[in-house]
Amino acid sequence: MTVDEPCQDLAGLFGTPPGAGELAALGERLAVRADDEGLLDVAYRTLDTPVGPLLLAATATGLVRVAYEREGVEAVLGTLAARVSPRILRAPRRLDAAVRELEEYFARRRTRFELPLDLRLSAGFRRSVLAYLPGIGYGTTASYQAVAAAVHHPGAARAVGTACATNPLPIVVPCHRVVRSDGRVGAYLGGPEVKHRLLDLEADR
Amino acid sequence: MSDKLPFSEVVSRHGATVLLVCRAVVGPVDADDAWSETFVSALRAYPALPAGANVEAWLVTIAHRKAIDLLRKARRSATPMADVPAAPTRRTDDPSVVDLRRLLARLPERQRLAVVYHYVGGLPYAEVAAAMGGSPDAARRAAADGIARLRKAESITARGETARAREGRS
Structure with missing residues (x-):
């Protein structure tokens, strides 16, 4: 939205725009609190692996999505919003088990995955x-x-x-x-x- | 099926504006709390928000309620807002910003809120009125009066500084 009237000079003075680090810290706190209050339907994070960065997403049930970079983060999150819930936040904590098992898999220390899965995207x-x-x-x-x-x-x-x-x-x-x-x-x-x-x-x- | 943006995208698009609004209403100390309360509340209600709604206006309206709650709490427990010094925070060493915040904090509440929601939050006056109560015209007048006071106060400050600078040279 635009600031339309003769006060653009003042608008800029109401405060310096918040820095990216500051907003990231607020976002992290929001994700933790949303999870604690049962409002986080889908938690996601990315993970660097030998086959490129992966996007990992989990519901309260389990891991719901693993996506390759070529699928596009925006498209993948958009589909999750439409098919699972738009209550989506970057919230690494819920993906800890998935990260651990994937890292073990890529280190050849794991031959089968044991974390809970949510297969609702497939029927x-x-x-x-x-x-x-x-x-x-x-x-x-x-x-x-x-x-x-x-x-x-x-x-x-x-x-x-x-x-x-x-x-x-x-x-x-x-x-x-x-x-x-x-x-x-x-x-x-x-x-x-x-x-x-x-x-x-x-x-x- | 919903065509809503993932909430993470809502936070990254509007998080900065909401924080500016919160700072301007409750001051830098409580702004983070107001921001968190706003987005937790928004997240709770997000699935029911009609598709095509003005998300930023919706967020600023929620921020208004949360910020007012915090102000009331602060007033009950201690100092009124106008007495809270607009302390320079890490990123605001520009003296004009600090001055303006102090001036803003001294405006009557309705003027301050109308100015902040319209000029910082970008809300049209109809939405400002919906957030604060009253008519759009009243919101427009409150914002105009607030801006007029700020301009007047600012020019007084500026003249004061010029005078001080002159004295300094002589």
Whole structure:
């Protein structure tokens, strides 16, 4: 909004604009208090990893979203606002368990994730595919076709591909272990090079 | 389905304005508390805010209520606002800012609030009136009277300084 009338000279004098550090400190306090008062429906933070910065978001139920940088922070938060709740704040505390497990995973000290998950962003067939994926063991792969057969829809390899491409919890729900039956790794929502890196990381252990 | 911005975005877009409003109403010491109360309250009500609402005006209105609560509490317990010195904080070493804050603090409450909500918060007079009570015209008059007093006081201060400067040279 603009200051319209003849007082622009005064408006600037009402106070120097607050500094970024000051506002960040206020924002942190707000996030803690919102969480304590049960007003924080979605908490998020970012985490630097060997496959680039990840955005992590959690509801009170559990981890609800892991997103790669290429998905765009604004777009991811916008979708969370629309599909979960607009009560979203940067609030690292709720993501402590996710950060710990992901750091252990990238350090090759963890082969399965044990933190609580919130799968509400996925439904129907896609959700049953995601529920199956943790059954594909660390360091192994399965073809789209094999996964389709395992969830009792043997003709649905393409739909399994879609389920993987829309996985709201990549890495933690290991869609990177689903590959093409001709041996190529296939598409990945973090980019094929990231899929290669994750499979290499698990193979080296 | 809602097309609302994530609340984190609301905080980053409007946090600075709300803090300026809080400082101007309750002074630098209590401004952080007023800011926190404002955003906690806003977060609670945010899902019910109609899509397309003027979010900044809504926030300034909440900040008004929270700041008034704090002022009342402060008055009950101790010093009236006008006696609270507009102490220079870390970032306000510009003497004109400090002077203006002190002048602002001395305005009658309705004038001070109308000036702050309109010129700092950017609220149109209809919204200023909705926040403070009274008609938009009354809000406009209060702001105009407040600005007139500030200008007068400021020029007196400026003349005073010029006079002092002259004495200093002679």
